Structure formats: C-alpha cells, structure tokens
Amino acid sequence: MTSTKVTEENAVAFADNLKEMTNSMEEVSSSGVEATVNALKELESHTKPENSQSFVDISSNLLDASDETLNKSKSSLKNLMTKMAKSIAESDTEQKIFTKNVDILTIKFDANKPATVSSIDTNIEIPKSLTSQTNGAYLVVYKTAKLFKAVEKDEKMAVISDLHFSGIKVENSEEIKLEFEEMQKWTVNDSQTIQCVFWNDTFWDDYGCRYDPAVKACFCNHATPFTSILSFKQTDVVEPVNQVVWWIEVICFSASIISCIIFIVIILSIRGLRKLQSFKMHCILAVALLLQYTGYLTLDVVELEGAQCKAIGFLVHWITLACFLAMFAEALSVYLAIVIVFDTHVSHIVIKVALFCWGTTGTLVGLYAGITEMDHYSCTSNGFLIAPYNSYFLTIPVLCVLLINTVMFGRVVWKMVRKSMTKSEGGSKRAQVLSQLKMIFTLNTMLGAGYLIGLVASFSMAFEIMFVVINGLSGLFLLCLFGIFNPMTKAAIRKSFREIGPSTRSTYAYTLKTSDTRETLE
Known part of the structure; x- marks a missing residue:
C-alpha cells in the first residue's frame, strides 16, 4: 500500500486507489489500518484542497473498522483529520465535505x-x-x-x-x-x-x-x-452516595485544617518546643498539610471558573508534592538519627528544608505549567491534574517518595526492635523505644499506606471512603501524635502554666522560660 511514492502528479490516482481498497473495512486488521494511516500521512502533504474529498472519504472508511482494530491509530487519524481541515480552511473558498462518518466544513x-x-x-x-x-x-x-x-x-x-x-x-x-x-x-x-x-x-x-x-x-x-x-x-x-463521600471529604478536611492550626500555635507558642529540631520538622509538615487541605476544601466547596480554577489547581499540585517532600525530609531525619546514629542537628533547618520542599517542587510545577500553559488543571480536589498528566507529574513522584520512605521505615523498625530487645536496656528505655516506634509507624501509615489505598479506591466504595478518611484526617493524626498525646508536649504545656505567676498567666499563657523548658524536655 505504501510502496508507491506519492507525488503531486500521482496524488489523485493514489487517493482513488486507496479509497477503493478501504471501501470495506469491517474485516481489516489493525496492521492494515495502521498502514492505511501511514499512507494517508504521505498523501496529506500532496493533497490540494480541491481534491480533498477522497482523503476525507478514506478517513471515513477507516471509521467503519472495529474499536479494537482502530485502537493504535486513533490519535494519528484524529491529527490527520485536523491537519486536512486546516489545509482546506487555508484555501480561498469555503468548502463542505460530507461522508457517512465524518464531515469537514470551513467558513470565512x-x-x-x-x-x-x-x-x-x-x-x-x-x-x-x-x-x-x-x-x-x-x-x-x-x-x-x-x-x-x-x-x-x-x-x-x-x-x-x-x-x-x-x-x-x-x-x-x-x-x-x-x-x-x-x-x-x-x-x-x-x-x-x-x-x-x-x-x-x-x-x-x-x-x-x-x-x-x-x-x-x-x-x-x-x-x-x-x-x-x-x-x-x-x-x-449525581448519586446520593457521591454526596456522602463529598460530605466526608469536607468534614475531614475541615478537621485537619483546624488541627494543623492548633498544632502550629502550640509549637510556636512554647519556646522550648520550637527550638527542638524534631518539632521544627513537624511544624514544616503541619504547614504543608494546612495549605494542602485548604486547597482541597476550596476546590470542593467553592465554585471556580477559568483562571481561578487553574490557579487553585496549580497551587494544590505544588502543595501536594511539597507535602510528600516534607514527609521524606522528616523520614530521612529519623533514619539518620536511629539507623545511622548520625548527629542530625542542622543549623537553619527550617529555611533549608523549606527551600528543598517548596523550591524543588515549585520549580517542577512551574516548568510544567509554563510548558502546558496550565491547560491540564481541573476544578475537583480528586482530579486537579487531569490524567494522564497526573501520572507523570503527581503519581510517579509521590510513589517514588513512598517507596523510599518505606525502605527507610523498614530499617528504622528493624533497628529499634533489635535495640528494644537487648538485655542492657531498662524497662523505661524499652517503653520509650516502643512509644517512638508506634508514633513513627502511625505517621508513616497515615501519609504512606493511606495514599496507597487510592490504587484500589475505584473498585469499592468502602475503599474510597477509607482513602478519604485516612488521608483527610492527616492533620488530626499529627496533632494527636505529636501534640495532645505526646509526653514531651504535655510536659512543656504543664510546666508553662505551673511556672507562670497568676498575674501574668492571662497575658503569657503559652510562654515558657528557656531554662525550665530545657530541664523538662531533657
């Protein structure tokens, strides 16, 4: 079919021959369709607008083939039809070409x-x-x-x-x-x-x-x-069950937003806590989660159009990737401290981690948005980046972070279990290790395994609701693990109220003397 080279002189004859061959496409193979499309590519560059009827007839004939047969050639055939229509439109006269499966019309x-x-x-x-x-x-x-x-x-x-x-x-x-x-x-x-x-x-x-x-x-x-x-x-x-999922999303996102605000206020209000590197890392993650759920909630409850929709979609894309890098930074810090037994103190860690999380992802998302002119952002919290683009610019980066965190988490678990079972460790030390292990496991489950449920969420409503609840309440889990139920945090808060005099308590309810805080936390 493509052995004959198409030229200006034989283009019409070639098209007529190809049209005759494609008049019955029901039994054609996928390779035959692909060969015909390749022949059309050659023909398109030599077809004049006034001779384009045969080209459109051939394309129309191809659409008689089955879906399975056309599968590999769909994109190419669509592109060819658009190029031919554009070529016809560039002529001086209006044209209308009608066939059984496709029409082309041009207008001045x-x-x-x-x-x-x-x-x-x-x-x-x-x-x-x-x-x-x-x-x-x-x-x-x-x-x-x-x-x-x-x-x-x-x-x-x-x-x-x-x-x-x-x-x-x-x-x-x-x-x-x-x-x-x-x-x-x-x-x-x-x-x-x-x-x-x-x-x-x-x-x-x-x-x-x-x-x-x-x-x-x-x-x-x-x-x-x-x-x-x-x-x-x-x-x-819309089915009522989808409304139920929507309300669960709104409630969980709202709870996480409130929890993140409370957690950030606790850390920033107690000087002893905000000087600890581990709590600085928690605070960075809490800020990222706060912004993420604010963006998700905005997409869920606010009617957005045009540039607003694209702007929020861009920000949510950026914030989501930054959240996972913040999780990676925290997991790496724990890994170095427990497995490598490395001094993890880093000066100006907030600035450095923030630049890593927000700068890296901001550059990636900014380049993507610039190349695509932000055409692939939608106004839904679960589809703010339209497929298949979310595979390359969201799903794959997130899965890479989760894979690395899973490996580091496994090493941390192995190290801490071995350490807790040594005879030289006292009961209180073993309890402390197990407490830390429980916190790390819950945090990784919350931010890691929870998102993996999304791989099967489309198969069952139960999985979808589980995915929404576990990931939608990440902020609340963070507050409970490192705030409300954390012994270090509770001791610091009690000490702050006990040491401040009655006359100043109402004014400095969350202020703690540095020396007393250090004694308590140490």
Whole structure:
C-alpha cells in the first residue's frame, strides 16, 4: 500500500486507489489500518484542497473498522483529520465535505458580523468578538465516537463537533452556541440530565460549558486549534452516595485544617518546643498539610471558573508534592538519627528544608505549567491534574517518595526492635523505644499506606471512603501524635502554666522560660 511514492502528479490516482481498497473495512486488521494511516500521512502533504474529498472519504472508511482494530491509530487519524481541515480552511473558498462518518466544513468570517457554521447534524453560532480576531474557522464533525471515548450503555451522545479557529486559541471568550439535531429529539425525565462536555485528550469534561434547556443548546466559552472536542451526553444525576463521600471529604478536611492550626500555635507558642529540631520538622509538615487541605476544601466547596480554577489547581499540585517532600525530609531525619546514629542537628533547618520542599517542587510545577500553559488543571480536589498528566507529574513522584520512605521505615523498625530487645536496656528505655516506634509507624501509615489505598479506591466504595478518611484526617493524626498525646508536649504545656505567676498567666499563657523548658524536655 505504501510502496508507491506519492507525488503531486500521482496524488489523485493514489487517493482513488486507496479509497477503493478501504471501501470495506469491517474485516481489516489493525496492521492494515495502521498502514492505511501511514499512507494517508504521505498523501496529506500532496493533497490540494480541491481534491480533498477522497482523503476525507478514506478517513471515513477507516471509521467503519472495529474499536479494537482502530485502537493504535486513533490519535494519528484524529491529527490527520485536523491537519486536512486546516489545509482546506487555508484555501480561498469555503468548502463542505460530507461522508457517512465524518464531515469537514470551513467558513470565512466577516469581521463586522457574527458567523454560523452548519452541517446536517450541527449548527454553531460564533459571536462577533471572535470573528473579529481571525479570518475563518474549520469544523470536523465526527458521527461516531470511535476515535474518542464512548459513553455508557444507558447514555446517549450526539455527534462530536471539533471546532478550530484559524491562527488563534480561544479560551474564556464570549460563549459559542452549539445546537445538535440529535439533542433536540431527547426527552429528559427526573432521573436524567443533559450535560455539555468537550474532549480534553483523556475524558469528557464539562469545564467552561453549560446546557440551556430553554433553547436546547450548549454554550461553551472556549475552543482550541488543537484537540478541543465539543460534545454532550445524557447522563444520570449525581448519586446520593457521591454526596456522602463529598460530605466526608469536607468534614475531614475541615478537621485537619483546624488541627494543623492548633498544632502550629502550640509549637510556636512554647519556646522550648520550637527550638527542638524534631518539632521544627513537624511544624514544616503541619504547614504543608494546612495549605494542602485548604486547597482541597476550596476546590470542593467553592465554585471556580477559568483562571481561578487553574490557579487553585496549580497551587494544590505544588502543595501536594511539597507535602510528600516534607514527609521524606522528616523520614530521612529519623533514619539518620536511629539507623545511622548520625548527629542530625542542622543549623537553619527550617529555611533549608523549606527551600528543598517548596523550591524543588515549585520549580517542577512551574516548568510544567509554563510548558502546558496550565491547560491540564481541573476544578475537583480528586482530579486537579487531569490524567494522564497526573501520572507523570503527581503519581510517579509521590510513589517514588513512598517507596523510599518505606525502605527507610523498614530499617528504622528493624533497628529499634533489635535495640528494644537487648538485655542492657531498662524497662523505661524499652517503653520509650516502643512509644517512638508506634508514633513513627502511625505517621508513616497515615501519609504512606493511606495514599496507597487510592490504587484500589475505584473498585469499592468502602475503599474510597477509607482513602478519604485516612488521608483527610492527616492533620488530626499529627496533632494527636505529636501534640495532645505526646509526653514531651504535655510536659512543656504543664510546666508553662505551673511556672507562670497568676498575674501574668492571662497575658503569657503559652510562654515558657528557656531554662525550665530545657530541664523538662531533657
């Protein structure tokens, strides 16, 4: 199929031959589809706009193949269709090409008027504010969802309209109105709703789009010259169980925010505690958790749009990675102190650890946001970084930190168990070691194993709720472990109240003399 080299002279004949070969695609293999797509790539650069009908016919024929057969070639075929539509749009005349599976339409704009792009299945009204910025647009209408993700069996989907504007990227603009013939036929009962969505490379997303039942039309404030697919589907309303999970998230995040604030106030108010390096490390983690849950709660309860959504998503991405680096820094400090028996005192540790946690992750997230122009942040706490990008820029870094922490934690456990079982150790020392082991284990379970539950959370509602509770209450666990139930902290607080005179207690309720604190903590 690709043995013949395509030139300007034989392009039309080559296209006709390829069209004839693809007229029946039901039984074709995936390798045959891939070879045809490669042939189309050669043909695309030699096809003139006036001869593009055959190219679109071939692409339409390919869409008759099964989903499994098309799987490897979906992205390439979509890109080819967009490039061909763009090439057609660059010609001097408007064109409309109709086939059984895909249509291509181009339109030239009058800068002083709004415009309309219409096909058999779709009608799109473009406002004057957009037509004044460019000379035209092109539309690819897919009558099958094979190149995208199909909806569930009990859902319906209209045609998929891929709208592009020549030379500009449309984002947060005046709304574009989209009417679909199929949607006009739908009847909606109390258990269903119509949702206007677009394809964001991995799933159907409703960001920036809304449905107006009064006119039975979609309104979207964005389109893109790349892969912005506008569609809509008829789906069931949100199930009550999802509302339960949402309320659990809000309650757990709120509890952690309050707990982190209390913990930070305790450390900063007692001079003896805030001078201890271990409590400085705890405080850094508490600040990161406080910011993280504040960001999650904002995404859960506040209605955000446009730049606000992207800004909060960017910050939550940054803060989440910083939390795990803070956990790594604390785990490393414990490892050096117990396993390596290394003097872990570091001058200006707060500044150095903060630069490590926030500077490293800030640089990584900043570079990512700059390269992608922050296009992949969404307004949900559990999906603020859209897949598959969260795999590379969130999941993989987090799993690496958890793996390293697990190895260090195993060494710490082994060292402390051996130490506690030696005969030379007294009962009080053994109890102290076991107490420290319990605290370290709980902290690692809270920040490590809790997040690993997320790998199976999608398989069961019980796992999902467990994941939300364990990770949503991290701030509360931190307060209990190193604050309320920590002997060192309780002794410091009691000493502060006992040593301060009645006349000054109300003013300096959390002030402790340095010398007394040192005696108590030592």
